[in-house]
Amino acid sequence: MKSFWKNTALILVPLLSLAGTALAQASYNLLSPDKRLEVRIRTGERFQYDVLFKGTALLQNSSFSIDIDHTTLGLQPKVKTTKERSYDGILEPPVRQKFAKVRENYNELRLTMDGNYAVVFRAYNEGVAYRLETSLPQAEVKVYGEESSFNFAGDYRVYYPQEESFFSHNERHYLPVNLNTIAPSAIASLPAVVEAANGVKVAVAEADIEDYPGLWLRGTSNNGLAATFPPYPLKETLEKDRDFKVTQAADYIAVTRGTRSYPWRLLGIAEKDGDLITNQLVWLLAKPSQVQDTSWIKPGKVAWDWWNALNIDGVDFKSGVNTQTYKYFIDFAAKYGIPYIILDEGWYKLGNVLEVVPEVNMEELSAYAKQKNVGIILWMVWKTLDDQFDPAFDEFQKWGVKGLKIDFMQRDDQKLINFYFKTSREAAKRHMLVDFHGGQSQITMTRTWPNMISGEGVRGLEWSKWSAETEPQHNITLPFTRMFLGPMDFTPGAMLNATKKDFAPIFDRPMSLGTRCHQLGMYVVFESPLQMLSDSPSNYLREPEIMEFLAPVPSVWDDTKVLDARMAEYALVARRSGKDWYVGAMTNWTARDLEVDFSFLPAGIFWLEAYQDGVNADRVASDYKKTRTQVTRDTKLKISLAPGGGWAGRIHQ
Known part of the structure; x- marks a missing residue:
């Protein structure tokens, strides 16, 4: 086995204190395979x-422990044995979010401790992680708390998705603040992305969560962040028809098995901003x-019905939640080879x-729908499904439903995490996809449950129905923050586009902030294996040139290359599906010129069909121009993005 670690204190040296001999300290170093990262x-x-x-410190003196049945594992730790191993292999995801083949390459150090537990550290080239494992004699234990601190080497800037409470859709802005401005009471969902020394980005997140609450963060006012968790619910109350709130909580966070592995606490590390977009540490x-x-x-x-409020025109029936309208959606999907439609809120009482x-x-x-080769996905409130679980799944299967869009969880305490597992397992048995909205922790589970095809926990396009908060500055922050966790169901595709001056939130006739090409660029920059067409079929049918891009653009990818990117400013991304390449660009409210270097192409001559912001897109946001030209791997193309603009191209032979 290749040597990758070194024990710097095989002979334990006692440390002296004024009170006498303190607990002996041992030190271990773990290196990433490329030796750039060290733990x-x-x-x-x-x-x-x-x-x-x-060689430059990113985090210093970070610590962890866990309180199980009022015994704290991790205090005064005593190492019994150490075991090291390396792994280097190729994985082929059943759902190709970024790549058809994913390399998993890490070095691992396992410390087996007195007290029936172990700590496992891993170092990847993309980041580092640790987890606790227990083999306790108790069949069932209560976890009263988990301490995990992420102490950085300075008062760095962090993109911090602050929340009001643990009851949340997790649809946040990622606003940059300094670490020391975050109060201990200011909690946040994941990920928090820290701009550390030399511009290196550190994304704080978790992975492999099961039978345990989701990780949240809070400030420490001392260059750091610390873990916090939603407590275990004792009493819950249903408000209206969908908000199932915790009204009494326990003083513990989980009731679980005595022998188990706990979730990974991870740090995704990116030297270049664009590396955050291709980082797959959460999935790995x-x-x-x-x-x-x-x-x-x-x-x-x-094809999605809710954002466009089922507004269709040019028909001889009243549009709305009815059979005729949904047949219209099915016809549209069949015309363009779109495999699914969603029946969102309104189809059931x-x-x-x-x-x-x-x-x-x-x-x-x-x-x-079956005749037209289009699958139906049904929306529902999670609590209603949970209450009618078995008969509901039986009925959905009888109808031939292909997927479920489950909404309004707004929690990730242990009970809700277990609901995600139960539902994904049952859906898989019935060959149904699952798209969870109204929550975020589930999106880290897409490797475990590949039928969990996408998920929300993102301030997406729906917000434009009632506010101006989904705008280009926010949109271009997402690939470097929320998308680090996994696919995000942002729901792009608006055909009515507006500048800052022209925008108005209109619930039933919504528009987007930013240009038409900003929306098109999302289909390449954003990742969602179940990718929405959010606008009305009538609007798309009036835009056949736009559909020449939206119809063929894939939702999963064999390869991904970030050509140029700067955190929260712009991204230029190329992705391949089969032999065809797609390129997407997005910018914030700053107009800019970028260069597309086509050296990622193989040898040969290719057609580029490109959609670019029109010369008047800064005034009329829907203005765009389509061009068709030939390119080779030697081509370098300058593209101009309007304020809030974008660019999209399809490359094929």
Whole structure:
């Protein structure tokens, strides 16, 4: 085995204190395969570790422990044995979010401790992670708390998705603030992305969460962030038809098995901003697929009804939640080879997913969709599904439903994490996709449950129906922050586009902030194996030139290359599906010129069909120009992006 670690204190040296002899301290160093990352681990009064990149400290004196049945594992730790190993292999994801083949390459150090537990550290080229493992004699234990600190080497800037409470959709802005301005009471969902020394970015996140609450963060006012967790719910109350709130919480965070592995606490590390977009550490650290046969899982685009308020025109029937309108959506999907449509809120009587509203004939729709080779995905409130779990799944299967869009969880305490697992498992048995909205932690589970095809936990396009908060500055921050966790169902595709001056939030006739090409660029820059077409089919049918791009653009990718990117400013990304390449660009409110270097292409001559901001896109945001030209791997093309603009291109032979 290749040597990758060194024990710097095989002979434990006692440290003296005024009170006498303190606990002996041992130190261990763990290097990434490329040796650029180093983790320095110490045991003494507690576990502590440092993280260095190219010899420069990123984190210092970070610590961790866990309180199980009022015994704290990690205080005064005593190492019994150490074991090191390396791994270098190729994985082939059943759902290709970024790559058809993913290299997993890490060095690992396992410390087995007195007290029936172990600590495992891993160093990848893309980041570092640790987890706790227990083999306790108790069959069941209570976890009263987990301490995990991320102490940085300075008062760095951090993109911090601050929350009001643990009850949240996790649809946040990632606003840059300094670490020491974050109060201990200011909690945040994941990830927090820190701009550390020399511009290196550090994304704080987790992976392989099961039967345990989700990780949240809080400030420390001392160059750091610390873990916090939603407590275990004792009493819950349903408000209205969808908000199932915790009204009484326990003084512990989990009731779980005495023998188990706890979630990974991870730091994704990127020397270049664009490396955050291709980093797959969360996916790599997740449990492998629990779905044995994944051949039935079909990613693709989906025509969505809710954002456009079912507004269609040029027909001889009243549009709305009814069979005729959904047949229109099915016809549109079939015309352009779009594999799915969604029936969002309105198809069932709220509180009972088994009671379809009289305006919708589900059997007729199912038969029509099957005839047209279009799958139906049904929206529902999670609590209603949970209450009617088995009969609901039986009915969905009878209808031939291909997927479920489950909404309004707004929690990731242990009970909700277990709901994600239960539902994804049952859906997989029935060959159904799952798209969880109204929450975020589940998106770290897509390797474990590949039928969990996408998910929300993002301030997406829907916000433009009631506010101006989904705008280009926010949009271009997402690839470097929220998308680090996994796919995000942002729901792009607006055909009515507006400048700052022209924008108005109109719930039933919504528009987007930024240019038409800003929207098109999202289909390449943003990742979602179930990618929405959010606007009305009528609007798309009026835009056949736009559909020449939106119809063929894939939702999964064989290769991804970030050509140029700067955190929260712009991104230029190339992705390949089969032999075709797609390039997307997005910018914030700053107009800019970028250069597309086509050296990623193989030898040969290719056609480039490009969509660029029109010369008047700064005044009329829907203004664009389509061009068709030939390119080779030697081509370098200057592109101009308007304020809030974008660019999109398809490259094929």
